[in-house]
Amino acid sequence: MDRPRRIVGTSLKMYFNPQQTVEYIQGVAELSEHARSSGIDLFVVPDFLSIRESQKILQGTSVMLGAQDTFWEDSGAYTGEVSPLHLQQAGVRIVEMGHAERRRIFGETDEQVAKKATAAARNGLVPLVCVGERTHGPIASAAVGIAIEECRPQVMTVLAAIPDDAEVILAYEPVWAIGAKEPADADHVVNVTKEIRRMAASRKGTTRILYGGSAGPGTFSKLSDGVDGLFLGRFAHDIGNLKQVISELAQS
Numbered sequence: 033m034d035r036p037r038r039i040v041g042t043s044l045k046m047y048f049n050p051q052q053t054v055e056y057i058q059g060v061a062e063l064s065e066h067a068r069s070s071g072i073d074l075f076v077v078p079d080f081l082s083i084r085e086s087q088k089i090l091q092g093t094s095v096m097l098g099a100q101d102t103f104w105e106d107s108g109a110y111t112g113e114v115s116p117l118h119l120q121q122a123g124v125r126i127v128e129m130g131h132a133e134r135r136r137i138f139g140e141t142d143e144q145v146a147k148k149a150t151a152a153a154r155n156g157l158v159p160l161v162c163v164g165e166r167t168h169g170p171i172a173s174a175a176v177g178i179a180i181e182e183c184r185p186q187v188m189t190v191l192a193a194i195p196d197d198a199e200v201i202l203a204y205e206p207v208w209a210i211g212a213k214e215p216a217d218a219d220h221v222v223n224v225t226k227e228i229r230r231m232a233a234s235r236k237g238t239t240r241i242l243y244g245g246s247a248g249p250g251t252f253s254k255l256s257d258g259v260d261g262l263f264l265g266r267f268a269h270d271i272g273n274l275k276q277v278i279s280e281l282a283q284s
């Protein structure tokens with residue numbers, strides 16, 4: 033089966049203030065041509081406060097703008113929430129949901145993630161659904177099975193909810209590998225993501241699978257059997273690293 037286009041992106045989480053975010057987004061905009069000519073899709077996910085300014089900087093480039101979360105209703109009395117319709121109207125193309133930090137700190141459930149993914153797809157946005165096991169099993173061989181069984185409901189609840197032809201991005205981010213010194217072991221990631229790909233094999237819509245968790249330069253080449261790209265955190269704060277990862281995706 034043909035593999036989809038490779039894709040890399042980064043979420044800024046809550047690391048940068050608005051001024052730092054603008055400067056960073058300008059740096060990403062300058063990578064647009066490098067990504068486009070390399071045949072790599074590129075996205076960046078600033079905080080909500082910076083969405084409009086980021087859109088202005090990125091318009092006319094090939095860089096896709098993302099948001100870090102969304103609500104599942106389009107409008108109404110939902111204090112503090114952000115509408116997927118309004119995100120789409122603001123120029124957002126990709127919406128992240130179910131990140132480990134939101135599951136852990138804010139109690140986000142598979143059912144809520146599925147509702148958010150449905151709302152994103154309904155508004156023409158691509159859901160970027162983060163999945164991953166919380167702890168690493170003590171023995172490498174058993175850890176793969178444990179990870180797959182923990183990821184399965186996270187993936188299947190979303191795939192059962194969204195239209196079969198909707199585009200979706202699944203980011204496999206083992207919770208224990210987020211904020212770590214190094215990414216998860218490559219064999220582990222490839223084995224788990226191959227199984228995640230099987231979970232989505234019958235879908236009509238494009239399904240891309242990313243790896244996230246302390247990823248950076250040097251990570252992708254060992255994972256290319258399993259994933260279509262990377263979802264970067266801290267190691268993309270240096271724009272040079274993001275540029276390097278784009279090159280590696282094009283070469284591997």
Ligand SMILES: O=C(CO)COP(=O)(O)O
Nearest residue numbers: 210211245246247265266
């Ligand atoms: O959570 C992540 C991306 O969503 C990964 O973050 P780090 O690369 O900083 O571990």
